[in-house]
Amino acid sequence: MYDVKAMEVEIKDAISHAKANVRAKFVEAFKAIYINNTVPNDFKSLGVPVAKHTLRNPSDLGLIISDEGFYIIFSDYEVKKNVCKLVLSNLHAIYRGECRTVKKRIQSHLFNSCYKSDYAKRESAFLKKQEKPGKDFYEQYWPACLKLKSGISGVNIDRIEYNSYTWVVVTHRMKGSSQDVREQAELAFDDVFGKPAASREYA
Secondary structure: OOOHHHHHHHHHHHHHHHHHHHHHHHHHHHHHHOHHHEOOOOOHHHOOOEEEEEOOOHHHHHHOOOOOEEEEEEEOOOOOOOOOOOEEOOEEEEEEEEEOOHHHHHHHHHEHHHHHHHHHHHHHHHHHHOOOOOOOOOOOOOOOOOOOEOOEOOOEOOOOOOOOOOEEEEEEEOOOOOHHHHHHHHHHHHHHHOOOOOOOOOO
């Protein structure tokens, strides 16, 4: 009457097909937004929720979206073997990523010491307020961040080693999206422009 294994294959095929369709839509969108592999001066005429932010200090994070999205980090800091073709003026895309809480994720990449300190404070406050002790802190911690040097995850662009360089983040707001959808945006970005060299998630 029914074949469970065939049903499993059918569901997996449907999911794979859906992901491929979403990925293709992101490919089309990225090509339309970033014509000739270049970030436009503004995004107003495009009618998409994309924004550009120059970052120097942790306080500059204030205008970045706090919810779900996809983001690209640009800099004139040279990252070796960077094959990504997307540019913003004289800056190159060195990292792309997605997150449910974009502002905190970018903080983890570019103001890493501040991120670790803030996370520890939030975790401590949560654990102290628990009515029923024993629960883990609900917020995900990100040990894997932008890698400009082997073995070092995350940087502090407000400190001497990096503060002479320019750092710009472009965010695509994707409020209400799942991680599955945003991951297709990452893959589509790599399809169109090449994977940025500092996006070494597992290195």
